[in-house]
Amino acid sequence: MAKKNPNNYCEFVADLNLTNVHRVYHDTQYGFPIENDNELFGRLLLEINQAGLSWTTILNKQKNFRKAYSTYNIQRVANYNKKDVEELLNNPGIIRNKLKVNAAIYNANKILLIQKEYGSFKFWLQKNNNISLEAWIKLFKQTFKFTGPEITREFLTSTGILKGAHIISCPTFKNLIKV
Numbered sequence: 001m002a003k004k005n006p007n008n009y010c011e012f013v014a015d016l017n018l019t020n021v022h023r024v025y026h027d028t029q030y031g032f033p034i035e036n037d038n039e040l041f042g043r044l045l046l047e048i049n050q051a052g053l054s055w056t057t058i059l060n061k062q063k064n065f066r067k068a069y070s071t072y073n074i075q076r077v078a079n080y081n082k083k084d085v086e087e088l089l090n091n092p093g094i095i096r097n098k099l100k101v102n103a104a105i106y107n108a109n110k111i112l113l114i115q116k117e118y119g120s121f122k123f124w125l126q127k128n129n130n131i132s133l134e135a136w137i138k139l140f141k142q143t144f145k146f147t148g149p150e151i152t153r154e155f156l157t158s159t160g161i162l163k164g165a166h167i168i169s170c171p172t173f174k175n176l177i178k179v
């Protein structure tokens with residue numbers, strides 16, 4: 001028998017305290033459009049770092065990621081050198097995985113190329129907005145590193161590009177419509 005949800009929130013946050021990191025993320029970020037390319041890059045970086053780990057771990061380290069990765073400044077991250085990589089790999093506040101660190105730098109460089117061709121990462125995403133999830137997954141796999149089906153789907157859903165982040169009865173869904 002399904003558990004009753006008296007407050008009509010999405011099931012995964014229905015019973016969480018308002019200060020819980022998942023609840024805060026759900027209520028203020030998940031599914032909300034991101035207009036800024038650096039912030040889009042930051043969300044992609046977080047999604048990539050979540051692979052194989054819990055989302056709780058990533059949410060608890062959000063501030064550390066932002067600081068470690070130059071406030072998600074795409075240009076700066078694209079220019080990271082060997083010393084920067086070593087600093088990241090020795091930073092206990094983030095996920096210290098060489099493949100993920102190198103993917104962040106590679107992906108920052110790819111986004112710079114996208115910006116050069118399309119004007120912005122956001123415009124590139126909007127240009128492809130009418131393609132299927134399968135086509136998105138293929139496009140991300142061809143364009144970026146460390147972006148499998150789950151990472152791609154969650155990135156697109158969490159940034160509001162793919163719909164379905166919240167159930168219709170969820171108050172956050174109603175707030176999202178106003179955005």
